[in-house]
Amino acid sequence: MADDGVTIRPLRTDDDYDAQMDLAERAFGVKAADERAAWPERITPLIEGGAYFGAFAGERPAGAALFYDMRQWWCGRAVPMAGVSGVKIAPEDQGRGIGRRMMSALLDEIAARGFPLSALYPATVAFYRTLGWELAGGRYTAVLPARSLRSFVPGDAALDEAGGDGPLPSLRRAGPDDAAAVIDVTGRAHEAARDCGPVTFDVTTTAFRLRKPDTYAYLCDDGFVAYWWENGNDDLFIPGIRAVSAQALRSLWSVIASHATIAETVRAWTGPVDPLWWLAQEEDGKMDRRWMWMLRVVDAPGAIAARGFPSAVTLHVPLIISDQIRPANSGSWMLSVADGKGQLAATTAGTSVVPLRLGARGLAALYAGTPLASLRLAGLAAHGDRDTDAALDAAFAANPYMLDGF
Numbered sequence: 001m002a003d004d005g006v007t008i009r010p011l012r013t014d015d016d017y018d019a020q021m022d023l024a025e026r027a028f029g030v031k032a033a034d035e036r037a038a039w040p041e042r043i044t045p046l047i048e049g050g051a052y053f054g055a056f057a058g059e060r061p062a063g064a065a066l067f068y069d070m071r072q073w074w075c076g077r078a079v080p081m082a083g084v085s086g087v088k089i090a091p092e093d094q095g096r097g098i099g100r101r102m103m104s105a106l107l108d109e110i111a112a113r114g115f116p117l118s119a120l121y122p123a124t125v126a127f128y129r130t131l132g133w134e135l136a137g138g139r140y141t142a143v144l145p146a147r148s149l150r151s152f153v154p155g156d157a158a159l160d161e162a163g164g165d166g167p168l169p170s171l172r173r174a175g176p177d178d179a180a181a182v183i184d185v186t187g188r189a190h191e192a193a194r195d196c197g198p199v200t201f202d203v204t205t206t207a208f209r210l211r212k213p214d215t216y217a218y219l220c221d222d223g224f225v226a227y228w229w230e231n232g233n234d235d236l237f238i239p240g241i242r243a244v245s246a247q248a249l250r251s252l253w254s255v256i257a258s259h260a261t262i263a264e265t266v267r268a269w270t271g272p273v274d275p276l277w278w279l280a281q282e283e284d285g286k287m288d289r290r291w292m293w294m295l296r297v298v299d300a301p302g303a304i305a306a307r308g309f310p311s312a313v314t315l316h317v318p319l320i321i322s323d324q325i326r327p328a329n330s331g332s333w334m335l336s337v338a339d340g341k342g343q344l345a346a347t348t349a350g351t352s353v354v355p356l357r358l359g360a361r362g363l364a365a366l367y368a369g370t371p372l373a374s375l376r377l378a379g380l381a382a383h384g385d386r387d388t389d390a391a392l393d394a395a396f397a398a399n400p401y402m403l404d405g406f
């Protein structure tokens with residue numbers, strides 16, 4: 001317990017659920033009815049797994065935060081990632097440093113569990129920046145008239161069967177028992193696309209999502225879609241379509257198209273360069289919103305080793321990283337990339353090249369593919385040899401996105 005009487009510890013299953021719900025409702029201003037109903041199935045495993053932390057002023061809950069055990073794809077390779085969510089401090093306890101202490105404890109736990117990365121959707125960017133998270137990618141919402149999806153542009157005839165006009169795979173309805181298959185096909189889709197940013201949840205959370213009564217889900221060997229209706233039956237909402245093959249993608253979209261006589265509008269979370277824009281007959285959809293998410297490099301050597309890199313890039317660049325919150329990341333390093341793999345090795349030997357200097361935020365932004373020119377202009381990178389900037393840009397090149405919220 002600190003001098004101010006505040007204790008930070010993992011929640012226990014015998015902690016008062018109602019007091020936690022009251023805290024969530026006071027901090028977020030909405031009745032957490034869904035979360036209340038979901039607590040036994042969704043939240044209890046997180047508590048049992050030590051992934052849900054609380055701050056207590058005496059006995060009273062003063063704050064809480066949790067993380068999900070996730071995988072995030074970086075250049076087509078799955079990197080273990082702790083997805084932080086539900087961060088809140090009671091109104092009367094805010095601004096006293098409790099949030100910072102609680103998140104530092106959560107970050108220590110995330111590091112102790114061996115997650116090299118953590119990501120979150122910020123309600124306030126400034127708070128998380130003080131802890132080393134930085135803006136990294138977006139979740140994009142495309143909005144289209146449903147009727148535009150009734151037919152897609154055929155594959156280019158010049159390409160014969162390679163254009164995507166082969167037989168469409170048949171789909172089957174998916175439910176909670178398919179959680180492992182959904183995670184598998186989602187991962188294969190992101191690997192094949194060499195995606196940067198998309199995530200998968202663990203089996204329990206995926207099954208929970210597939211069990212939601214309003215969710216319809218379809219699966220084939222090479223693809224998966226889930227969706228639900230909104231505003232009565234005016235709108236369809238699709239939190240992402242994942243497909244390994246062009247045929248699977250068309251087959252999954254055909255499920256959505258089947259509703260085009262009833263639904264007015266389709267809203268879908270997509271990537272910024274989603275194939276949808278090249279499939280749609282007309283250019284009458286728009287990108288409605290980009291919701292930025294933030295990334296934290298928790299373990300710099302681990303994160304570099306786990307990430308994919310373009311196989312054409314070879315480089316050796318000296319770095320000096322300063323990370324006060326995760327001091328193990330600090331120091332002099334040699335970043336090497338070759339054969340699609342990266343390595344960050346501690347170095348004491350001086351080089352003739354002036355090292356590039358990064359803090360925790362600059363490291364996160366670089367990892368997520370932010371070009372060096374932007375990092376330098378934003379004050380997140382300094383020194384280094386500008387001749388190596390282009391090679392670093394090529395190594396980390398990414399347009400990161402996510403198809404999930406948490």
Ligand SMILES: CC(C)(COP(=O)(O)OP(=O)(O)OC[C@H]1O[C@@H](n2cnc3c(N)ncnc32)[C@H](O)[C@@H]1OP(=O)(O)O)[C@@H](O)C(=O)NCCC(=O)NCCS
Nearest residue numbers: 027087088089094095096097098099100122123124126127
């Ligand atoms: C955001 C929140 C968790 C921060 O907790 P807190 O205990 O008030 O924050 P702290 O007192 O520990 O502040 C830590 C640092 O973040 C900064 N900070 C905190 N809240 C901030 C805000 N809303 N805007 C800008 N900076 C903020 C503080 O200035 C402080 O910076 P410093 O360490 O450089 O002095 C808390 O205010 C809260 O629960 N807000 C309502 C719910 C919410 O928005 N949750 C976030 C969901 S993603």
